[in-house]
Amino acid sequence: xxxxxxxxxxxxxxxxxxxxxxxxxxxxxxxxxxxxxxxxxxxxxxxxxxxxxxxxxxxxxxxxxxxxxxxxxxxxxxxxxxxxxxxxxxxxxxxxxxxxxxxxxxxxxxxxxxxxxxxxxxxxxxxxxxxxxxxxxxxxxxxxxxxxxxxxxxxxxxxxxxxxxxxxxxxxxxxxxxxxxxxxxxxxxxxxxxxxxxxxxxxxxxxxxxxxxxxxxxxxxxxxxxxxxxxxxxxxxxxxxxxxxxxxxxxxxxxxxxxxxxxxxxxxxxxxxxxxxxxxxxxxxxxxxxxxxxxxxxxxxxxxxxxxxxxxxxxxxxxxxxxxxxxxxxxxxxxxxxxxxxxxxxxxxxxxxxxxxxxxxxxxxxxxxxxxxxxxxxxxxxxxxxxxxxxxxxxxxxxxxxxxxxxxxxxxxxxxxxxxxxxxxxxxxxxxxxxxxxxxxxxxxxxxxxxxxxxxxxxxxxxxxxxxxxxxxxxxxxxxxxxxxxxxxxxxxxxxxxxxxxxxxxxxxxxxxxxxxxxxxxxxxxxxxxxxxxxxxxxxxxxxxxxxxxxxxxxxxxxxxxxxxxxxxxxxxxxxxxxxxxxxxxxxxxxxxxxxxxxxxxxxxxxxxxxxxxxxxx
Amino acid sequence: xxxxxxxxxxxxxxxxxxxxxxxxxxxxxxxxxxxxxxxxxxxxxxxxxxxxxxxxxxxxxxxxxxxxxxxxxxxxxxxxxxxxxxxxxxxxxxxxxxxxxxxxxxxxxxxxxxxxxxxxxxx
Numbered sequence: 001x002x003x004x005x006x007x008x009x010x011x012x013x014x015x016x017x018x019x020x021x022x023x024x025x026x027x028x029x030x031x032x033x034x035x036x037x038x039x040x041x042x043x044x045x046x047x048x049x050x051x052x053x054x055x056x057x058x059x060x061x062x063x064x065x066x067x068x069x070x071x072x073x074x075x076x077x078x079x080x081x082x083x084x085x086x087x088x089x090x091x092x093x094x095x096x097x098x099x100x101x102x103x104x105x106x107x108x109x110x111x112x113x114x115x116x117x118x119x120x121x122x123x124x125x126x127x128x129x130x131x132x133x134x135x136x137x138x139x140x141x142x143x144x145x146x147x148x149x150x151x152x153x154x155x156x157x158x159x160x161x162x163x164x165x166x167x168x169x170x171x172x173x174x175x176x177x178x179x180x181x182x183x184x185x186x187x188x189x190x191x192x193x194x195x196x197x198x199x200x201x202x203x204x205x206x207x208x209x210x211x212x213x214x215x216x217x218x219x220x221x222x223x224x225x226x227x228x229x230x231x232x233x234x235x236x237x238x239x240x241x242x243x244x245x246x247x248x249x250x251x252x253x254x255x256x257x258x259x260x261x262x263x264x265x266x267x268x269x270x271x272x273x274x275x276x277x278x279x280x281x282x283x284x285x286x287x288x289x290x291x292x293x294x295x296x297x298x299x300x301x302x303x304x305x306x307x308x309x310x311x312x313x314x315x316x317x318x319x320x321x322x323x324x325x326x327x328x329x330x331x332x333x334x335x336x337x338x339x340x341x342x343x344x345x346x347x348x349x350x351x352x353x354x355x356x357x358x359x360x361x362x363x364x365x366x367x368x369x370x371x372x373x374x375x376x377x378x379x380x381x382x383x384x385x386x387x388x389x390x391x392x393x394x395x396x397x398x399x400x401x402x403x404x405x406x407x408x409x410x411x412x413x414x415x416x417x418x419x420x421x422x423x424x425x426x427x428x429x430x431x432x433x434x435x436x437x438x439x440x441x442x443x444x445x446x447x448x449x450x451x452x453x454x455x456x457x458x459x460x461x462x463x464x465x466x467x468x469x470x471x472x473x474x475x476x477x478x479x480x481x482x483x484x485x486x487x488x489x490x491x492x493x494x495x496x497x498x499x500x501x502x503x504x505x506x507x508x509x510x511x512x513x514x515x516x517x518x519x520x521x522x523x524x525x526x527x528x529x530x531x532x533x534x535x536x537x538x539x540x541x542x543x544x545x546x547x548x549x550x551x552x553x554x555x556x557x558x559x560x561x562x563x564x565x566x567x568x569x570x571x572x573x574x575x576x577x578x579x580x581x582x583x584x585x586x587x588x589x590x591x592x593x594x595x596x597x598x599x600x601x602x603x604x605x606x607x608x609x610x611x612x613x614x615x616x617x618x
Numbered sequence: 619x620x621x622x623x624x625x626x627x628x629x630x631x632x633x634x635x636x637x638x639x640x641x642x643x644x645x646x647x648x649x650x651x652x653x654x655x656x657x658x659x660x661x662x663x664x665x666x667x668x669x670x671x672x673x674x675x676x677x678x679x680x681x682x683x684x685x686x687x688x689x690x691x692x693x694x695x696x697x698x699x700x701x702x703x704x705x706x707x708x709x710x711x712x713x714x715x716x717x718x719x720x721x722x723x724x725x726x727x728x729x730x731x732x733x734x735x736x737x738x739x740x741x
Contacts, residue, residue, distance in 0.1 A: 394702065401723050402631040408727045409635060414642045457706050 009189060016185035020178050027174035031167060038163040039134050042085040047126075049083045050139045050156050057154060061091070065100070076102060087159030093152055135160055199227040207234065215242035283352070283372035287336050289365050291316050303350060303372060304328070328370075336368040344372065351379045383451075390447040393440045400437050407433065442575040445506075446558055449582045456500040456586055463497050463504070463536060463607070464489060467529060470508045474516060482521045488528035494536060495609050503583045504607075507591075510576035511540045511603045517572075518544035518565055519600070535589075535609055541602040547595040555593065556581040564597065580605075620646040621739055624665035626656035626682065627700065628674045632723075636669065639728040644741065653677025657685055660692060666739050669731070670717075671700045672708060683715035696738045698731075 056079055064072035080086050080102060091100035098104075125140045135158070142153040199221040206219040215238055221231035277284055283300030287293055292315050296308045304324035311319060316336075320329040324346065331344055336356055344354040352372040359366045407430045409415050411423060418426070448454040471487065478485050515525045523543040530537050545564045547555060554560045558578040565572075584591040584605045595601035623645045627633050633649055640647040648663055650656035654677045660668060672679035679699060686692040699712040699720045709720050719734050 397702070397723055398629055398632070401726075402629070402635065405632070405635045405639075405728050408729070409639060412729070414639060414728070 012189050012192070013185075016182070016189070020181050020185070023181060024174060024178050027177070028171075031170045031174065034170060035163060035167050036134065038166055039160065042158070042160060042163055043134065043136055045083050046085045046136065046139055046156065046158050049079075049086060050141050050154070053079045053082075053089075054141045054154055057089070057091070061100075072100075073102075076100070084162040085158055085160070086156050087161070088155075088157035090155040090157070091152065092155055099152070196227070199223050199231065203227065203231055203234065206231070210234075210238050210241075215245060281374065283374070285370040285372070286359070286367060287316075287370065288367040291335050291367075293319060294367070299374075300372060303346060303352075303374075336370060341373075349376055350374070351376050386447045386450050389443055390451075393443045393447070396440050397437070397444075400433060400440065404430070404433050404437065439573055439575075442573065442579060445579050446575055449579065454582065454586070456503060456583075458498045458500050458587070460496045461499055461501045461504075463494055463499070464529065466501060466505050467508060467527070467538070470505060470512055471527070474509075474512050477513075477516050478525065481516065481519070481523075483516060483519055484522075484524050486524070486526040488526065490530055494529070494531055497536065497607055498610055499587055499607065500583075504587070507580040507583050507605065508538070510580045511538075511605075514576065514603070515540045515542035515544065515601075518542065520544070531609070533609070535606045537604060537606045539602055539604045541600065543600040546597040546599050546601050547593070548597045552593075552595065556591070620644055621667070621741075622646045622648060622663060622665040623735060624648045624650060624656065624660055624663070624668045626650045626653065626659075626668060626674070626679070627671040628652055629671070632700075635728060636731065639732065640735075643732050645735070653679065653682040656682055657692075660686075660695065661689075664691070665695060667735060668695055668697045669700060669721075669735075670697050671702075672712065673702045680711060680715060683712070683717065687716060698734055698738065 057076060060072050060075040064075065076089055080089055089100075089102045090098055093099040125142065126136045127138045127140070137158060139156040139158060140153050141156070143151050145151050202219060202221055206217060209217040218235050218238065219231040221228050223231075277295075278297050280297055280299060283303045284295070284297040285293060285300050286295035292313055293311055294313070296304075296306075296311060301308055304322065306322050306324060311322065311325070316329050316332065316334070319325040327346055328344070331354070338358070339354055339356045341353045341355055344352045346352065351374075353375050355371045355373070357369040357371065359369055406415075407426050410418060411426055411430065445454065467489075471485075475485075512525075512527065519525055519542040524541075525543075526539075526541045528539045528541075545562070547562050548564060551560075551562055555562075556577050559574040560577070561572060561574040581591050584607070587607055588610070589605055589607040591603070591605040593601055593603045623640055625633055625636050625640075625647060627636070627649075628651055633651075637647045637649060648659055648665055650659045652674050656668070656670070657677075659665075670679045670682060677685075683697065686695070686697075693716060696718045697712075697716060699709070699717040700723055701708050701712070701720050702723050709717075712720060718738055721731060721734065
C-alpha cells in the first residue's frame with residue numbers, strides 16, 4: 001500500500017507501536033502487582049480459614065468421624081468451599097498417619113478415635129512452594145499435648161488456581177486491549193490516510209497532471225474540508241487557467257496568423273514599393289544621414305552609367321570618381337542640400353529637374369531622397385519650339401521687310417507717282433506692317449531670352465537722351481488720343497549709365513506705349529526720372545484701366561494680357577513686359593508696378609549707376 | 619560717273635528694291651545672286667561698295683569676306699553687311715572681317731541704306 005510508504009504514515013505506525021508496547025509493559029507491571037496482592041489476599045484468607053475452620057473440623061471430627069464419616073466429609077467439603085484457595089485438607093494423626101484426606105473417599109481403617117480437645121495448644125505453620133512469589137504450599141495447624149509433642153495436625157493445601165485464573169484473564173484482557181488498540185491505531189491511520197493523505201495525494205497527483213499541461217484534468221476530492229475546498233479552488237484555477245490558456249493559445253495563433261499576414265503584407269508592400277521605386281521613370285538615389293549612397297534605382301543607374309553594386313555605401317566624395325556621378329557631386333557639394341526642381345544637365349542629351357526630399361524616421365532625419373526627373377524630352381521640345389518660333393519669326397522678317405521697303409518706296413515716290421487716296425491706304429498698310437515687324441521682333445527677343453542668347457552690348461549712355469527719343473516718337477499717338485502728358489526730369493544733369501541703349505529704349509517704349517494704349521482718351525500720363533548716387537528711377541503713371549488684383553502676379557510673365565485689357569484693345573501679345581523685365585534685370589536693375597483696377601497703373605524701374613563700369617569704359 | 623554698288627543678295631525682292639532705290643539715287647547697281655557670283659562680279663567690275671548678305675546659298679557672306687581679305691585689291695572695297703538676325707555675334711564677326719557698317723534686314727528701310735552708302739562713299 002502506497003499510503004504506508006509516506007514518512008508520516010511510518011512515523012504514525014511507529015508511534016502507535018511504541019504506545020502499545022508501553023501500554024503492554026504497564027499492563028504487565030499492573031498484573032504483577034495485582035498478582036502479588038491476590039497472593040497476599042489468598043494467603044491471608046487461607047490463614048484465617050485455617051484458624052477458623054480448625055475448630056469446626058475438630059468439632060466435626062468429634063461428632064462424626066467415627067459415626068458418620070460421610071457427614072464429617074460433607075462438613076469438611078462444605079467448609080472448604082468457603083474459600084477457593086484451599087484445595088485439599090488432610091488430617092494427620094500420630095506418627096504421621098493420615099486420618100482424613102479430602103481426596104480420599106474411603107475411611108482410613110484402623111484409625112482410632114482421637115480427641116483433639118485434649119490438645120493443649122495449636123500452632124500454625126506454613127510452607128512455601130515458591131518463596132519468590134510468596135506462594136504458600138501448605139498451612140499446617142498442629143495440635144500439641146501436655147508433653148509438648150505433636151498429636152495431630154490439619155494440613156491445608158493451598159491452591160492459587162483462582163489467582164492464576166485471575167492473572168490469566170488480566171493478561172488476556174491486556175493483550176486483547178493491546179490488539180484492540182493496534183487495530184484502532186491502524187484503522188485510525190488508515191482513516192487518516194484515506195481522509196487526509198489520500199485527498200492530499202490526489203491533490204498532489206492531480207496538480208502534477210495539471211502541471212504537466214493536462215488542464216482538462218479535474219480533482220475529484222469531495223471531502224468538504226479544507227482540502228476539498230482547496231481542490232475546488234484548484235479546479236477553479238485549473239478551469240480559469242484552461243480558459244485563459246485556450247484564449248492565450250487562440251490569441252497566440254490569431255496573433256501569429258495576423259503577424260504572418262502583416263509580415264506578408266509588409267513584404268508585399270515593400271516589394272511593391274521597391275518595384276515602384278525600381279520602375280520609376282525618374283532616377284531615384286537614396287542617401288543616408290551621413291550622405292552615403294544606399295540605393296539607386298535602375299533608371300538612375302542607367303542615367304549615370306554605373307551599377308548599384310559599385311556605388312552602394314559610398315560617400316559623396318567617393319562617388320566623384322565615377323564620371324557621371326561627379327557632376328551630381330559637384331552639383332551638391334559637400335552634402336545633399338535641399339533642392340526643389342533645379343536644373344541639372346548631365347549631358348547634351350540628358351537634362352533633369354532635380355529635387356531632394358529629406359527622409360524622416362521617427363521625426364529624425366534619416367537621409368535624403370534625390371529624385372532626378374528626366375526633362376530631356378521637354379527640354380528638347382522646348383528647344384524645338386523656341387527654334388521653331390525663332391525660325392518662323394526669322395523667315396517672316398525678310399518678306400515683311402520686303403513689304404515694308406516696297407511700301408516705303410511707293411510712298412517716297414520712288415516707284416512713280418501715286419494718288420493721295422493711294423498714299424493714305426499705303427500709309428495704313430505700312431503701319432500694320434510695322435506692328436507685325438514689332439511683334440516678330442518681340443517673339444525673336446523672347447526666344448533669344450529663353451535660349452540665353454539675348455546678348456547685351458552695354459555702353460555709357462545718356463539715359464535722358466533715350467527717354468527724350470522715345471517721348472518724341474510717342475507724342476503723335478498721345479495727341480491723337482487726347483492724352484495730357486507730363487514729364488518730370490531732374491534739374492541737374494544725370495551721370496551717364498552703362499546700358500544697352502537699344503534694349504533700354506525698348507523698355508521705355510514698352511512702358512510708355514502701354515500707358516498710352518490702356519489710358520482712355522483725355523486721360524493723363526506722367527513720366528518722371530529721378531536719381532540718387534547709386535541708382536536712377538524711372539516711373540510712368542497713367543490713369544488707365546489698371547490691372548485686376550488677381551492677375552497682378554502674372555504681369556511680367558510672357559503672353560500675359562489683363563482680362564480688362566483684352567476687351568479694350570485686342571492688339572498685343574503680352575510680350576513687352578516679359579522682355580522689359582528681362583532687360584532690366586540683366587542690367588542689374590529692378591522693375592515693378594503699383595495698380596488698382598480702373599484706377600491706373602504706375603510702372604517703375606531702377607537701374608544702377610555703376611561707377612566701376614564707367615571707369616572700366618574710361 | 620556714277621559710283622558702282624554691288625548687291626550680293628539671294629532674296630529677289632530685296633535685290634529688286636535695292637536696285638531700284640540705288641538707281642533712283644543715281645548709283646550704278648550691280649547684282650550677284652550668291653557669294654560665288656559676287657566674287658566673280660567684284661573681280662570683273664571693281665565696285666566702289668558692296669552690300670553683302672550674310673546668309674546665302676553656296677558661299678556665305680563671311681566666306682566671301684574671307685576670300686576678299688586674300689586679295690589686295692578686293693580687301694580695300696568697303697562692305698556694308700546685311701544681317702538677317704542683327705545679332706551682336708554676327709555683326710562682331712562681320713566687323714572683324716572688315717565690314718564698315720551693317721544693316722539688319724527686318725529693321726532697315728531703303729532710305730537707311732542710302733544714308734549708310736553715302737556715309738561710306740558719298741554720292
